[in-house]
Amino acid sequence: MVTLNDRISCHTPNQDGTTTQEYFINMGPQHPSTHGVLRLILKMDGETVNDIIPVLGYIHRGIEKKAEAVGYRQQVHLTDRLDYLCALMNNWAVSAAIEKALNLEVNDRIQTVRTIIAELQRIQSHQLWWGVFGMDLGAFTPFLYGFRDREKITEIFEKTMGARLTMNYFQPGGMMYDIHPDFVKDIKEFIKYFRPILKEYEDLFSGNIIVQERLKNVGIIDAQTALAYGATGPVLRASGMPLDLRKMQPYGAYSKVNFTVPVGTVGDSWDRYQVRIQEMYQSLLIIEQLIDNIPDGPHMTMKYAAKIKPPAGRYYTQMETARGIFGTFFVSDGNDRPYRMHFRTPNFNNLWSILKMAPGGRVADLVAILSSIDLVVPDMDR
Amino acid sequence: MNQESNMSANSKTDQSASALAQVPIENAKRWPDLNYFNKIIYGASSLAKGMKITFGYLINTKTVVTQQYPENRETLILADRVRANLIMKHNENGYHDCTSCHICEGVCPNASIHVVDRSEPTVSKKELGYFVWRLDSCTFCNLCVMACPFSCLEMTGQFESSTYDQSLLVYNLNQYSGATQNNLAKLADDQARTSAIKAISPYEGPVALEGYHLAGIPKEFLPQKSDAKTSQAREGVNP
Numbered sequence: 379m380v381t382l383n384d385r386i387s388c389h390t391p392n393q394d395g396t397t398t399q400e401y402f403i404n405m406g407p408q409h410p411s412t413h414g415v416l417r418l419i420l421k422m423d424g425e426t427v428n429d430i431i432p433v434l435g436y437i438h439r440g441i442e443k444k445a446e447a448v449g450y451r452q453q454v455h456l457t458d459r460l461d462y463l464c465a466l467m468n469n470w471a472v473s474a475a476i477e478k479a480l481n482l483e484v485n486d487r488i489q490t491v492r493t494i495i496a497e498l499q500r501i502q503s504h505q506l507w508w509g510v511f512g513m514d515l516g517a518f519t520p521f522l523y524g525f526r527d528r529e530k531i532t533e534i535f536e537k538t539m540g541a542r543l544t545m546n547y548f549q550p551g552g553m554m555y556d557i558h559p560d561f562v563k564d565i566k567e568f569i570k571y572f573r574p575i576l577k578e579y580e581d582l583f584s585g586n587i588i589v590q591e592r593l594k595n596v597g598i599i600d601a602q603t604a605l606a607y608g609a610t611g612p613v614l615r616a617s618g619m620p621l622d623l624r625k626m627q628p629y630g631a632y633s634k635v636n637f638t639v640p641v642g643t644v645g646d647s648w649d650r651y652q653v654r655i656q657e658m659y660q661s662l663l664i665i666e667q668l669i670d671n672i673p674d675g676p677h678m679t680m681k682y683a684a685k686i687k688p689p690a691g692r693y694y695t696q697m698e699t700a701r702g703i704f705g706t707f708f709v710s711d712g713n714d715r716p717y718r719m720h721f722r723t724p725n726f727n728n729l730w731s732i733l734k735m736a737p738g739g740r741v742a743d744l745v746a747i748l749s750s751i752d753l754v755v756p757d758m759d760r
Numbered sequence: 761m762n763q764e765s766n767m768s769a770n771s772k773t774d775q776s777a778s779a780l781a782q783v784p785i786e787n788a789k790r791w792p793d794l795n796y797f798n799k800i801i802y803g804a805s806s807l808a809k810g811m812k813i814t815f816g817y818l819i820n821t822k823t824v825v826t827q828q829y830p831e832n833r834e835t836l837i838l839a840d841r842v843r844a845n846l847i848m849k850h851n852e853n854g855y856h857d858c859t860s861c862h863i864c865e866g867v868c869p870n871a872s873i874h875v876v877d878r879s880e881p882t883v884s885k886k887e888l889g890y891f892v893w894r895l896d897s898c899t900f901c902n903l904c905v906m907a908c909p910f911s912c913l914e915m916t917g918q919f920e921s922s923t924y925d926q927s928l929l930v931y932n933l934n935q936y937s938g939a940t941q942n943n944l945a946k947l948a949d950d951q952a953r954t955s956a957i958k959a960i961s962p963y964e965g966p967v968a969l970e971g972y973h974l975a976g977i978p979k980e981f982l983p984q985k986s987d988a989k990t991s992q993a994r995e996g997v998n999p
Contacts, residue, residue: 452869455901519814526825533839540841540915546901554902555841582810587803590791620783626776642788652788684867684907 385429386421398423407436411514411745414755416729418744425740432729438759445708445719450476450550450686453719457706458544460723461757463503464699466535467496469548474629475695475706476550479688480680486631487675488552493630494565494668495535495547497661501572502531503700504654507752511651512583514749515592520583527575534564551680557672565669569662576658584655593648597735597747600645607734608727611702612657613751616642616649623698635667647750654752685714701725701752725757843900844919846893848933849912855941856934857912860888864904864913872898882956883939883947890937890960895921895929910940931962 389400400423407415415436421429441456448456453476457468470492477484509524532542538558539547547554558564583589599609601617614621620639624632640656642649690712696705702724708716728751736744794802817823829836850856865875871894878889905913913933923929938944938957947953 448869449867451867451903452901455869455899455903458899458901529825536842537839538841540839540843540902541900544899544901546899546903554906558839558841578813582813585791585806586810587799587806594791594793616788620780620785622783625783626779638784638786640788641785643790648790649788652790656786656788682906684863 382431385431400428405741405744407433411748412755413510413748413753416753416755416758420741420744422741425742427736427739427741427744430732430736430744432732434759436759437756439756441760442719442721446716449684449714450688450716451684453716454549455544455546457721458546459756460721460760461699461701461704461725461754462543463506463754464499464701464704465543465545466499466547467697467699468704469546470496470630471695471697471699471704472706473548473550474697475693475708476686476688478695479691479693479708479710480550480686482551482680484552484679485675486673488677488679490631490668490672491553491557491677492548493632493635494665494672495538496630497664498531498534498565500700501658501661502528504658505531507654507700508579508583511749511752514745515589517583520579523575523579523582527572530568530571534561534568537561537564549678549682550686552676552678556677562669562672565665569666569669573662576655576662580655584652590648592742592746593651593750594646595644596647596739596743597732597750598644598646599731599734603734604645604731607731609702609731610727611698611700611724612650612653613702613728613731615639616653617645618642623696623703627696629697631668632664635664637664647746650750650752687712687714696722699724701754701757702728721760723757723760725754729753729758838917840917842917842919843902843915845895845916845921846898846904846933847914847916847918848891848935849914850935851941853941854935855944856888856936857910857940857942858888858891858934859884859910859940860886861909863907863909867903867907869901869903870897870899873904878937881939884943887939888934888937890964891933893931893933895931896926928963932960932964933962934960936960 386402389397400421403420403422405418405420406412407417409416412418417433417436419431419433420427421431439459441459445453445456453472454469457472458465460468505524505528507524509521509528512518512520512524535545536542538555538561539545540555541547599613599617601614601619604614604617605619605621610621618641620641622639623629624637625639637660640653640660642653688710690710692707692709694705694707696703698704703722704724705722707720707722709718711717732744732747732751735747739747827836848856848858860875860877862875865873874890874892874894875888876890876892878887881887900915902915905915921929936957936959944953944956947956
């Protein structure tokens with residue numbers, strides 16, 4: 379077994395047989411391109427990264443422990459604080475787990491609206507990622523453009539949910555409010571607005587020669603290794619494995635819609651970039667298929683009681699968020715509070731794939747790799 | 761591992777492999793790899809393409825989306841469901857509907873709500889004394905508003921609530937200690953109603969976990985409860 383000590387003390391020889399001194403340097407926890415308080419200990423030789431040791435725990439809030447102290451209805455608002463860019467999909471996952479425990483079937487209206495909102499959130503999350511990705515590579519324009527278009531979706535959310543980032547909107551048994559009367563009109567306007575803009579994103583950034591040079595054949599990981607590291611979402615799909623829970627175990631209204639899963643061929647940073655861009659097109663397609671015929675029905679199928687008591691047992695639900703598989707596991711002992719709550723968060727597992735991607739590359743490549751994984755640090759530490 | 765479990769593991773892998781094979785896929789687009797000279801030509805044209813978009817936006821002033829906050833306060837339109845500061849609804853005569861049932865206190869995930877019963881109720885058996893709301897620990901999850909059986913809570917669009925002192929973020933939401941408007945309506949006249957209630961200010965009463973215990977403010981700067989002057993000053997900041 380290779381311990382951390384071995385990794386720190388071992389020496390990586392140069393290819394030509396010469397020896398140069400290796401040194402350690404901290405990247406983070408206060409570093410703009412780690413997107414939060416992630417600390418990476420880099421073992422470097424000149425500009426080359428030889429080994430990389432991620433250190434977590436700088437934003438650990440004990441959410442899983444806190445979950446044991448609050449009731450089932452309060453769990454939803456805690457999941458807003460995991461992956462805040464996919465807050466609604468996290469809400470959905472924990473609500474669905476509680477619904478599964480209560481043996482509660484929600485109606486078609488709730489399923490359809492949840493699916494539409496989840497896809498909007500996927501676009502919103504990818505827009506922010508696109509902006510920040512450009513910023514990490516040294517371009518400021520994508521950051522502004524990404525946030526400008528993200529604001530359009532945020533406004534749609536604000537109208538229906540009253541919140542912009544931590545929504546707490548999907549509740550066990552339905553939604554907190556019914557959709558806003560303008561919801562359908564606003565989304566149609568947004569789709570009409572965003573399609574040409576997405577084309578513009580590609581003209582501005584994807585085709586750019588600097589972007590191509592910095593991303594192509596950088597941070598390659600093959601599908602089997604990515605799977606072994608537990609990576610999911612665009613990171614795994616870019617390696618060529620079309621693992622998408624929306625297709626494999628359809629939930630919500632995904633079984634009713636037609637869409638394809640973009641997969642990469644090489645597994646480098648460029649594939650991870652392009653997979654996300656193409657996912658935005660697919661999300662627009664999904665929304666277009668659902669938006670015109672939202673079924674009628676109530677927006678809440680259970681009484682809004684302060685306490686929920688699921689029968690004793692173990693329950694697990696998983697969903698495909700913008701970053702991969704988000705799973706909620708809880709053990710109920712029949713009380714109004716879970717005995718144990720566990721979240722399987724995509725970012726924690728995606729992070730470790732940099733151990734295979736980064737070594738051998740330069741520091742600047744590491745920044746591009748980190749950004750192409752699209753990490754959200756509060757989701758790892760929770 | 762015995763053979764049986766080995767076989768079942770294999771069949772499971774086969775099953776998921778066939779499920780994976782059925783997923784309709786599209787390959788991620790890849791720009792062709794170019795040689796050195798083609799790269800120069802392609803690179804120049806790609807940079808020009810990007811600059812065209814930038815200059816397009818520079819010329820077209822219709823695309824400006826910047827908002828001049830706080831200068832645009834008067835024209836700023838917020839959605840009607842915006843969740844910001846919590847208030848307790850009072851009717852036109854200044855009476856509320858809260859029966860001090862403590863449901864909101866129980867449903868609040870981070871103990872931001874503390875409901876104190878009135879020590880000497882005058883009209884009903886149980887009356888609301890103080891409805892203490894801590895903005896500093898509130899996450900605006902809206903559960904209290906949803907859980908209230910009498911719909912007397914509301915999240916308003918008032919979002920400008922920054923102060924220099926954390927203790928100023930702990931509010932009393934009710935404007936008086938006393939019974940609900942329905943119970944007060946049973947009394948004879950306005951004078952009886954006025955004597956049955958006690959008007960209170962937003963920063964009055966036994967405030968649970970007053971903010972200044974946490975903020976690291978030295979003791980000599982803490983407001984004294986009996987000090988009328990300080991109390992007035994605090995009210996003046998955010999009435």
